[in-house]
Amino acid sequence: xxxxxxxxxxxxxxxxxxxxxxxxxxxxxxxxxxxxxxxxxxxxxxxxxxxxxxxxxxxxxxxxxxxxxxxxxxxxxxxxxxxxxxxxxxxxxxxxxxxxxxxxxxxxxxxxxxxxxxxxxxxxxxxxxxxxxxxxxxxxxxxxxxxxxxxxxxxxxxxxxxxxxxxxxxxxxxxxxxxxxxxxxxxxxxxxxxxxxxxxxxxxxxxxxxxxxxxxxxxxxxxxxxxxxxxxxxxxxxxxxxxxxxxxxxxxxxxxxxxxxxxxxxxxxxxxxxxxxxxxxxxxxxxxxxxxxxxxxxxxxxxxxxxxxxxxxxxxxxxxxxxxxxxxxxxxxxxxxxxxxxxxxxxxxxxxxxxxxxxxxxxxxxxxxxxxxxxxxxxxxxxxxxxxxxxxxxxxxxxxxxxxxxxxxxxxxxxxxxxxxxxxxxxxxxxxxxxxxxxxxxxxxxxxxxxxxxxxxxxxxxxxxxxxxxxxxxxxxxxxxxxxxxxxxxxxxxxxxxxxxxxxxxxxxxxxxxxxxxxxxxxxxxxxxxxxxxxxxxxxxxxxxxxxxxxxxxxxxxxxxxxxxxxxx
Numbered sequence: 001x002x003x004x005x006x007x008x009x010x011x012x013x014x015x016x017x018x019x020x021x022x023x024x025x026x027x028x029x030x031x032x033x034x035x036x037x038x039x040x041x042x043x044x045x046x047x048x049x050x051x052x053x054x055x056x057x058x059x060x061x062x063x064x065x066x067x068x069x070x071x072x073x074x075x076x077x078x079x080x081x082x083x084x085x086x087x088x089x090x091x092x093x094x095x096x097x098x099x100x101x102x103x104x105x106x107x108x109x110x111x112x113x114x115x116x117x118x119x120x121x122x123x124x125x126x127x128x129x130x131x132x133x134x135x136x137x138x139x140x141x142x143x144x145x146x147x148x149x150x151x152x153x154x155x156x157x158x159x160x161x162x163x164x165x166x167x168x169x170x171x172x173x174x175x176x177x178x179x180x181x182x183x184x185x186x187x188x189x190x191x192x193x194x195x196x197x198x199x200x201x202x203x204x205x206x207x208x209x210x211x212x213x214x215x216x217x218x219x220x221x222x223x224x225x226x227x228x229x230x231x232x233x234x235x236x237x238x239x240x241x242x243x244x245x246x247x248x249x250x251x252x253x254x255x256x257x258x259x260x261x262x263x264x265x266x267x268x269x270x271x272x273x274x275x276x277x278x279x280x281x282x283x284x285x286x287x288x289x290x291x292x293x294x295x296x297x298x299x300x301x302x303x304x305x306x307x308x309x310x311x312x313x314x315x316x317x318x319x320x321x322x323x324x325x326x327x328x329x330x331x332x333x334x335x336x337x338x339x340x341x342x343x344x345x346x347x348x349x350x351x352x353x354x355x356x357x358x359x360x361x362x363x364x365x366x367x368x369x370x371x372x373x374x375x376x377x378x379x380x381x382x383x384x385x386x387x388x389x390x391x392x393x394x395x396x397x398x399x400x401x402x403x404x405x406x407x408x409x410x411x412x413x414x415x416x417x418x419x420x421x422x423x424x425x426x427x428x429x430x431x432x433x434x435x436x437x438x439x440x441x442x443x444x445x446x447x448x449x450x451x452x453x454x455x456x457x458x459x460x461x462x463x464x465x466x467x468x469x470x471x472x473x474x475x476x477x478x479x480x481x482x483x484x485x486x487x488x489x490x491x492x493x494x495x496x497x498x499x500x501x502x503x504x505x506x507x508x509x510x511x512x513x514x515x516x517x518x519x520x521x522x523x524x525x526x527x528x529x530x531x532x533x534x535x536x537x538x539x540x541x542x543x544x545x546x547x548x549x550x551x552x553x554x555x556x557x558x559x560x561x562x563x564x565x566x567x568x569x
Contacts, residue, residue: 022473026385033378034391037398039425040441044413045266045405051416052259065260074239079264082241085156086225089163093220094213096164097171100313103306105179106205108298110307118314121321123169124545126502126519127229129538130165132531133323134158134234141334154236162230165320167223171216178212182294218272226265226406229504233526241265242505245408249509255416262409273404321542328536343536351524351533352516357540360518363435364500368493371440371447376489379451380477403445407505410442415509430512442506443499447492454488455481486559494552498545 055061069075100119104112122130137144138153151157186208190200228242235243241264249258329339347353382395402410414437418429428434462480482489504519511520518537525534 023386025474026381027388027391029377029381030385030388030391030395033374033381034394034398036374037378037395040437041398041401041405044410044417047416047420048259048262048409048413051256052263054256056256065256069257069260075244078239078241078244081156081239082225085159085163085231085240086221088156089160089167089224090217090221092160093164093167093171093224094175094217096313097168097175097216098213099306100168100310101172101175101179103310105176106294106296107303107306108296109303109310115310115314118317119172120169121317122166123498124502124542124549125321125324125538126504126522126541127162127166127227128233128504128519128522128526128534129324129542130320131158131162131230131233132327132526132535132538133320134162135531136323136327136333136535143334152236154234155238158234158236159231159238159240162234163224163227165317166227166230167220168317170223171220174216174219175209175212178209178215181212182208184294187294215276218276222269222272222406225268226408226505228408228508229523232523242408245412246508249412249415258412259416262412265406266404266409269406269409270404273400277400324535325539327532328539330532333532343532344540346521346533346537349525349530349533350528351521351530351537353521356516356521357518357537359432359515360501360541361544363432363439363515363517364497366432366436367439367500368497370436371443371496372489372493374440375444375447375492376451376485379448380455380481383452383455384473399448400445402441402443405442407442407503408508411438411506411509414438429510430515432515435507435510435515435517436500438506438510439500439503440496442503443496447495450488450492450495451485454485458484487556490552490556490559494548497548501541501545 052065053060053062055064100115103109104115134153135158136142138148138158139145142153145153148157153161182205186204187200190204195203226242228246231238231240231243232246241261245258245261245265248254248261327333328343329341330336331338331340331342346356352359378395378399382392382399385392405413414434415429417423418425418434420426428437458481462476462484502519504523507517507520508523511517518541522534522537525531525537
């Protein structure tokens with residue numbers, strides 16, 4: 001027995017016995033992952049950066065493109081307009097989302113699960129959907145245009161309203177996480193010191209969520225600054241950076257100036273990314289291991305107020321979706337209100353017809369399958385590979401970079417890189433492959449962090465036992481690690497599928513006549529004046545996304561029950 005206690009304690013998994021063959025395999029996969037990430041992220045961004053310093057003939061001209069851009073009043077105005085719109089949308093969405101999140105986390109109001117589900121409605125469709133619904137509500141033939149008191153929905157008012165609806169779920173999820181990470185001891189101390197509700201709110205609640213507010217503010221600001229769909233549908237003549245980038249590239253074929261606009265969108269996004277990362281680390285730091293979870297106590301007046309508020313916001317979100325659904329069945333708005341399926345005859349409209357939807361379905365499936373496979377394997381390698389710190393650090397940095405790159409900027413960078421005549425990957429341009437790659441890269445970071453979290457939660461002793469028994473690590477991965485992480489794998493695949501169905505910005509520059517997507521078809525139909533068919537296509541996307549999320553929910557529940565029984569055994 002004495003010898004048992006004299007043995008040194010076994011180190012965590014990384015110090016455990018691993019065969020050289022396993023390490024060679026992991027290092028090979030790490031090198032391959034790093035190479036693919038460099039080719040699909042770094043090289044395209046460098047191509048865009050280089051293009052901004054050259055003229056149309058390829059000659060280096062330094063900062064001339066930037067000087068020319070800011071010397072034109074209309075282009076310079078797009079910059080100021082974008083920051084004004086993004087600032088207003090950020091302030092409004094933060095206020096609305098904070099109150100909604102407060103009601104879900106800090107009160108005892110009923111129907112919380114229902115309100116959580118309703119808050120996710122804007123994520124089920126492209127950002128064009130809120131703008132289309134606003135046109136039917138407040139446009140020239142809108143049912144409630146009098147509420148604007150003579151003002152036009154086409155312009156800054158419409159853009160701000162559309163963006164607020166679209167980014168509401170993103171702000172809410174961050175703020176709910178921040179509001180949930182609260183130490184109940186602080187409120188007990190405030191109660192002992194006889195602090196009133198208002199003073200407690202300003203001295204305990206707000207300081208506790210300040211980093212969450214900062215994180216949500218920068219995330220929302222980036223989304224609203226770089227969004228294209230809302231401004232394209234309802235912006236009218238009000239020019240912003242995203243629509244200006246589209247005009248420079250598609251309308252004028254001025255790729256050098258497009259690269260300049262792309263950098264103008266990229267720089268604030270990168271700044272916001274680093275501030276967000278800092279805020280998230282601080283939020284975790286202020287909730288220590290000894291923190292006591294906060295449980296709200298019933299308060300009749302407060303609970304009724306937040307029930308009323310959340311009901312109002314929920315009804316507005318449902319009304320936004322309901323208006324688009326109703327308009328998609330109206331024969332001819334506003335003159336013929338009879339319901340029909342005329343607007344669903346997409347083959348009779350401009351925009352690619354039903355083939356565009358099938359293309360979106362194909363791209364979403366390919367993105368979900370290959371994206372989940374690559375992202376999970378890369379996350380596993382980054383967590384289980386020993387040594388090779390430079391390569392693993394490179395992978396770690398590149399997996400976070402896509403979060404700071406707006407979709408339109410990434411798509412533009414792909415044009416410059418993959419469309420270069422001397423690039424051996426030139427054949428990908430214009431096909432389905434490049435759109436799948438672009439979508440995977442655009443939404444890479446969230447999926448990677450989900451996979452890493454699941455792998456870190458897995459007991460490393462399970463794999464250590466397999467290694468000690470000389471079981472190859474790939475077999476342990478397939479039979480043990482992957483099944484244990486299946487809930488996270490399903491989360492990643494569902495997330496990639498849904499975002500691929502609704503994305504516009506990441507593919508707006510990459511599609512061809514043979515690869516029209518449903519979201520792009522919405523854009524073209526709206527541009528051609530077929531706004532009702534555009535709403536109909538949006539509802540098809542919503543139905544598809546909802547069906548996949550319901551399937552994911554059922555599979556996750558069943559899988560979780562099996563895993564619990566397996567762990568209990």
